[in-house]
Amino acid sequence: MTQPDQPIPSFDRQLELTDIPNIDLYMDQVIQLFERTFQETTRTEGETILTKTMINNYAKKKLFFPVTNKKYTKNHLILISLIYQLKGTFSINDIKTILTDLNTGVTEQTIDLENFYQSYLDTTEANLTAFEEQQTPTDDLDHLEQLQLILSLAHMSNLYRRAAERLIDGLEK
Known part of the structure; x- marks a missing residue:
């Protein structure tokens, strides 16, 4: 914090x-x-x-x-x-x-x-x-809600990274 x-x-x-x-x-x-x-x-x-x-x-x-x-x-x-x-x-x-x-x-x-x-x-x-x-405002989130948000953001990050990796793979061809 x-x-x-x-x-x-x-x-x-x-x-x-x-x-x-x-x-x-x-x-x-x-x-x-x-x-x-x-x-x-x-x-x-x-x-x-x-x-x-x-x-x-x-x-x-x-x-x-x-x-x-x-x-x-x-x-x-x-x-x-x-x-x-x-x-x-x-x-x-x-x-x-x-x-x-x-x-x-x-x-x-x-x-x-x-x-x-x-x-x-x-x-x-x-x-x-x-x-x-x-x-989303995070001030009022309890520990489990913060954990859910962290996991959600990490998941979205992984989805975007995987989409970018597919584009990179296309560049290599």
């Missing part, structure tokens, strides 16, 4: 295009940007959001196109943001499948990643609004 003097974590926060500087960033700057952006969505204080090891692993697994001169472009930051959103639900291999065509389109300049990402942000905003409208 959240203590009265602690802020309530936000359900959602996205890296907005306006949050991304118009200059390329070094890895430490990328980590700082992600820490500032996503800190309010963490469950516990001090929770790790992004580390050098994580970024290096994403690069080794080719989840985003190669970095030049150890600097990350706006497109890299967008892709890392998408990876951050996906990693809580999907395996690294699934994320690679999801992002392969996007990476190819960016490197071949057939996809405008900023427009794609803005469309994604618009969708997440609509999803958040729908989610907030469906939320």
Whole structure:
């Protein structure tokens, strides 16, 4: 339970295009940007959001196109943001499948990643609004009612994840 003097974590926060500087960033700057952006969505204080090891692993697994001169472009930051959103639900291999065509389109300049990402942000905003409208007040629930709600939310999460996995499987074919 959240203590009265602690802020309530936000359900959602996205890296907005306006949050991304118009200059390329070094890895430490990328980590700082992600820490500032996503800190309010963490469950516990001090929770790790992004580390050098994580970024290096994403690069080794080719989840985003190669970095030049150890600097990350706006497109890299967008892709890392998408990876951050996906990693809580999907395996690294699934994320690679999801992002392969996007990476190819960016490197071949057939996809405008900023427009794609803005469309994604618009969708997440609509999803958040729908989610907030469906939320039931939880202040008056007893323990068993809270348990029922937890189980229900977990079930819905599993249904959505399985639906997404079927789409991913379709991408692999």
